[in-house]
Amino acid sequence: MGILESLKTLLFGKRDVSGEKQDEKPGSAKAEKPADVIIEEKASIIKEPKEEKPVADKITVGHVHMSGCTGCLVSFADTYEGLLTILDKYADLVYCLTLADVRHIPEMDVALVEGSVCINDHLSVEEIIETRKNAKIVVALGGCACYGNITRFCRGGQMNQPQHEGFLPIGDLIDVDVYIPGCAPTPQQIRNVCVMAYLLLKGNDEQKALAGAYLTPFMNLAKAGTEACGCDIMTQVINQGLCMGCGSCAAACPVRAISMEYGKPQIERDLCIKCGACYAQCPRSFFSFDVVNQYEGIMDAIDAAMQP
Amino acid sequence: MVLGNYKQVIAARSTDPEILRKAQDGGIVTQLFAYALDEGIIDGAIVAGPSDEPFKPEPMVATTREELLASRGTRYSISPNMALIKEVTRSYGLDKVGLVGTPCQMQALRKGQLYPVGLRDVADKIALAVGIFCMENFPYQGIIQLVEDHGATKLDNVSKLDIGKGKFWIYTERGATVDLPLKVTHKYEQPGCHVCLDYVANLADISTGSVGTPDGWSSVFVRSAKGDDIWAKAIAAGAFETKPMDSVKPGIDLVTKLATDKITKNQKYLESRATEYGVGKALRNPYI
Ligand SMILES: Cc1cc2nc3c(=O)[nH]c(=O)nc-3n(C[C@H](O)[C@H](O)[C@H](O)COP(=O)(O)OP(=O)(O)OC[C@H]3O[C@@H](n4cnc5c(N)ncnc54)[C@H](O)[C@@H]3O)c2cc1C
Ligand code: SF4
Ligand code: SF4
Ligand code: SF4
Numbered sequence: 001m002g003i004l005e006s007l008k009t010l011l012f013g014k015r016d017v018s019g020e021k022q023d024e025k026p027g028s029a030k031a032e033k034p035a036d037v038i039i040e041e042k043a044s045i046i047k048e049p050k051e052e053k054p055v056a057d058k059i060t061v062g063h064v065h066m067s068g069c070t071g072c073l074v075s076f077a078d079t080y081e082g083l084l085t086i087l088d089k090y091a092d093l094v095y096c097l098t099l100a101d102v103r104h105i106p107e108m109d110v111a112l113v114e115g116s117v118c119i120n121d122h123l124s125v126e127e128i129i130e131t132r133k134n135a136k137i138v139v140a141l142g143g144c145a146c147y148g149n150i151t152r153f154c155r156g157g158q159m160n161q162p163q164h165e166g167f168l169p170i171g172d173l174i175d176v177d178v179y180i181p182g183c184a185p186t187p188q189q190i191r192n193v194c195v196m197a198y199l200l201l202k203g204n205d206e207q208k209a210l211a212g213a214y215l216t217p218f219m220n221l222a223k224a225g226t227e228a229c230g231c232d233i234m235t236q237v238i239n240q241g242l243c244m245g246c247g248s249c250a251a252a253c254p255v256r257a258i259s260m261e262y263g264k265p266q267i268e269r270d271l272c273i274k275c276g277a278c279y280a281q282c283p284r285s286f287f288s289f290d291v292v293n294q295y296e297g298i299m300d301a302i303d304a305a306m307q308p
Numbered sequence: 309m310v311l312g313n314y315k316q317v318i319a320a321r322s323t324d325p326e327i328l329r330k331a332q333d334g335g336i337v338t339q340l341f342a343y344a345l346d347e348g349i350i351d352g353a354i355v356a357g358p359s360d361e362p363f364k365p366e367p368m369v370a371t372t373r374e375e376l377l378a379s380r381g382t383r384y385s386i387s388p389n390m391a392l393i394k395e396v397t398r399s400y401g402l403d404k405v406g407l408v409g410t411p412c413q414m415q416a417l418r419k420g421q422l423y424p425v426g427l428r429d430v431a432d433k434i435a436l437a438v439g440i441f442c443m444e445n446f447p448y449q450g451i452i453q454l455v456e457d458h459g460a461t462k463l464d465n466v467s468k469l470d471i472g473k474g475k476f477w478i479y480t481e482r483g484a485t486v487d488l489p490l491k492v493t494h495k496y497e498q499p500g501c502h503v504c505l506d507y508v509a510n511l512a513d514i515s516t517g518s519v520g521t522p523d524g525w526s527s528v529f530v531r532s533a534k535g536d537d538i539w540a541k542a543i544a545a546g547a548f549e550t551k552p553m554d555s556v557k558p559g560i561d562l563v564t565k566l567a568t569d570k571i572t573k574n575q576k577y578l579e580s581r582a583t584e585y586g587v588g589k590a591l592r593n594p595y596i
Contacts (some may be wrong), residue, residue, distance in 0.1 A: 293510070
């Protein structure tokens with residue numbers, strides 16, 4: 001299919017196809033770095049003697065904190081040493097109020113936005129608009145940014161901003177490119193999207209194709225709308241004659257709102273916090289044979305990409 | 309590729325008479341997990357356990373040989389084994405998880421590993437996924453209908469159900485056999501099965517089923533690197549008796565034929581959902 005091969009080429013290609021060149025360039029003795037492959041064409045950068053790592057080809061990433069709980073960022077950090085690998089090889093964190101002292105939203109390749117937007121807080125509205133203007137790819141990170149999640153239940157009336165009552169998922173104010181649903185989104189999912197976003201922006205055509213294929217479902221979710229609920233399992237899966245009773249939705253639900261009764265999901269709607277995990281995880285919401293049939297190779301490759 | 313990727317296909321059965329006594333076919337699933345448990349390859353496995361209703365499977369985390377033995381045999385109704393896939397790594401505390409499931413459950417598992425939206429820390433704890441062939445499944449109420457109404461047999465008295473040789477077989481504890489033509493079973497099939505494009509669990513590490521081999525034996529596809537490794541070790545340990553697939557009847561051709569039939573039929577239904585349900589409207593297609 002080419003997709004897997006291209007990922008392998010990206011990760012191991014230098015060793016396979018241009019081992020001889022390696023010897024000519026003492027500065028790039030480590031061939032595993034995806035960036036090395038790309039760097040090859042940019043001889044000027046690699047010859048720069050002070051440049052120990054090919055940082056020039058990293059993508060820039062920012063974390064934008066709207067009305068969220070920082071749990072999405074904690075999930076990002078919960079890739080543990082994976083986070084360091086990502087920051088070391090693939091991405092520069094150019095903005096993140098929790099972790100760095102950059103005060104204003106800069107330009108960036110990828111904005112990871114967590115939280116929804118309080119439309120009664122003008123600064124928040126300004127910030128989400130600025131984020132869209134400054135970012136090539138806007139990712140709604142987590143249930144709140146994608147779907148409102150728990151902030152769907154806000155209705156104001158609390159000290160000391162009782163008028164802060166209207167909260168919207170970011171997709172209701174700006175165009176969003178990619179969703180990562182879940183409350184919290186999983187570290188592994190964030191990691192996978194990071195690797196794929198890097199390929200999408202820095203890879204060759206084939207690598208872009210892989211990343212595109214992988215990310216397509218999350219782009220489609222972003223196009224599909226800003227509402228999620230356990231009801232999606234009913235309206236989009238069971239009502240559509242697609243449910244086969246696997247139980248993935250029940251496993252995915254963070255609040256155990258779904259139980260399986262005689263092989264079908266039973267949704268406790270008053271427990272549901274509207275995070276959208278159940279529908280996104282359901283194999284009958286989206287399923288791409290192109291990508292999933294190559295699970296073995298893709299998982300190995302992501303593991304390899306995460307090696308420090 | 310109706311049979312999916314695989315490294316080898318063999319006819320096999322367990323060498324353990326106790327496992328075989330109540331296994332559906334060659335006892336491949338139970339033997340694989342029992343061996344993997346003994347060797348520490350898995351800490352436990354999600355299987356279809358017994359429940360308080362006869363032939364109604366209930367997902368269960370088996371961490372002992374006894375629990376594995378209790379899960380033997382096919383229950384032709386839905387066992388949502390994936391429902392435990394996160395819990396097994398939480399309160400059960402398993403690091404090396406085994407899982408048995410139908411092809412759709414293998415798809416759910418692999419999607420969950422590649423796109424873990426709500427399945428934190430699950431992906432890399434999957435040690436052995438065993439898939440079972442599956443033509444279709446039934447809601448439990450459908451099984452009651454088939455056995456008690458069409459078969460005029462009390463479900464409490466049934467010892468084994470089997471679909472094979474074009475019939476739905478009901479075996480009772482007292483030795484009676486009732487068979488129903490498959491035609492009567494069709495309307496009880498789970499509707500979600502009609503969009504299913506996988507017969508032999510293409511995404512499992514090892515998949516197995518009855519079709520292709522004689523009674524008491526199983527057809528086994530060894531698929532992934534993980535599956536290959538575990539299968540080789542299990543063979544070396546004498547867990548299975550094997551025969552080359554081309555030495556048994558009816559053999560791989562029948563497996564290929566049934567797989568092709570299933571996929572062709574369901575592909576057609578998928579297409580009809582886009583054109584024949586409604587005017588200017590289409591039912592949703594999950595495959596992108
Ligand atoms: C709904 C269904 C349809 C099937 N259709 C076919 C078919 O068309 N052709 C074919 O060759 N084989 C089919 N099989 C597989 C076959 O019936 C046997 O399950 C398989 O050969 C394994 O036998 P064994 O002796 O190796 O397993 P055993 O050692 O007897 O163990 C059986 C295992 O299957 C699990 N199991 C039982 N019921 C279910 C269930 N409902 N869902 C998930 N897991 C379950 C148990 O947990 C146990 O681990 C089907 C199975 C099911 C559940
Ligand atoms: S049912 Fe659970 S997983 Fe689904 S949206 Fe509600 S809280 Fe989220
Ligand atoms: S995950 Fe989807 S197919 Fe599986 S039980 Fe839930 S709704 Fe049905
Ligand atoms: S036919 Fe397909 S969808 Fe139905 S139970 Fe079997 S594998 Fe699952």
